[in-house]
Amino acid sequence: MRISVLDQSPISEGSTGGDALRNSLDLCRLADRLGYHRYWVAEHHGTPMLACASPEVLIGPLAAATSRLRIGSGGVMLPHYSPLKVAESFSMLSALCPDRIDLAVGRAPGSDTTTMFALQRDRRYLLPDDFTDQLSELSGYLQRSLPADHPFARLSALPGGSARPDLWLLGSSPQSGLWAAERGLPYAFADFINPAGRDIATHYRRTFQPSSWRTSPEVIVAVWVVCAETNERARELAASAAMSFKLLQRGVLIPVPPVEKAQQFLDDERAREGEGGSGLRSRRRIVGDPETVRRGLEDVVRDYEADELMIVTITFDHAARRRSYELVAGAFGLNA
Helix, strand or coil, X not given: CEEEEEECCECECCCCHHHHHHHHHHHHHHHHHHCCCEEEECCCCCCCXXXXXXXHHHHHHHHHCCCCCXXXXXXXXXXXXXXXXXXXXXXXXXXXXXXXXXXXXXXXXXXXXXHHHHHCCCCCCCCCCCHHHHHHHHHHHHHCCCCCCCCCHHHHCCCCCCCCCEEEEEECCHHHHHXXXXXXXXXXXXXXXXXXXXXXXXXXXXXXXXCCCCCCCCEEEEEEEEECCCHHHHHHHHHHHHHHHHHHCCCCCCCECCHHHHHHHHHHHHHHHCHHHHCCCCCCXXXXXXXXXXXXXXXXXXXXCCCEEEEECCCCCHHHHHHHHXXXXXXXXXXX
């Protein structure tokens, strides 16, 4: 079982985006030493909670600071961008770090509708929903397979030459699974957004069409985890993200709060709403000591028949986030 890291570059209350990005660099170095397989960074916009708005900017320093990990985007939100620009950027990264760069793309905006509109170059009208066309164009550039009559066929000479990233499709819905299967792409499913993805992954495997990207289906399942020495401590640490996402559901954006502040908030929520008021009710969280987390993750892997597990962890304290990944690595024998 390959185990990997999805880093959303969380910004803790009282710190800066620069602090969060430096923490990402530190965590990536640690993951490289611990034996994780790949390290992906996410794209988010217009939020005080998550610092990485441009995965390709962060991927270069991460790759330069490590020697073994695959480094990639988790992911690039393709509707914001020109497929050619994305292809050129990741071609350059692949030339600098051969056989280590992943390009995972998604359809979601990674932001609210106002921020999405602000990211557009032309604001005279809303952009069309042409994600599948963008995906085909992007794949065509990377594989030099655009049809001869395509208007951009002559642009397939990318700056990285023959070096190219490994292309993945991200998703949390049935539609993304269908696209990944019909295009023969490896598929990364965000269980931390939608924990009901088992049937989606099964359908993807059943309907997969071999391609030049993959001859057989491949599934990553990304899961939200907090691990600590004890179950009680892990639950305490998890309160910070629970408060952040509880408020996000109400349209209130905040940095990751301290544990004590988050616990008080959640206690007040429970008093108003009952035990269901603890936040993230519709999302799966695997929280506990190493044995508890290992069992929970193994259950998820079996559900999805996943080839790889990807872990996303948010805590207020960076040292606690480091320790969580250390404990998970030990539980699975990554650094044995």
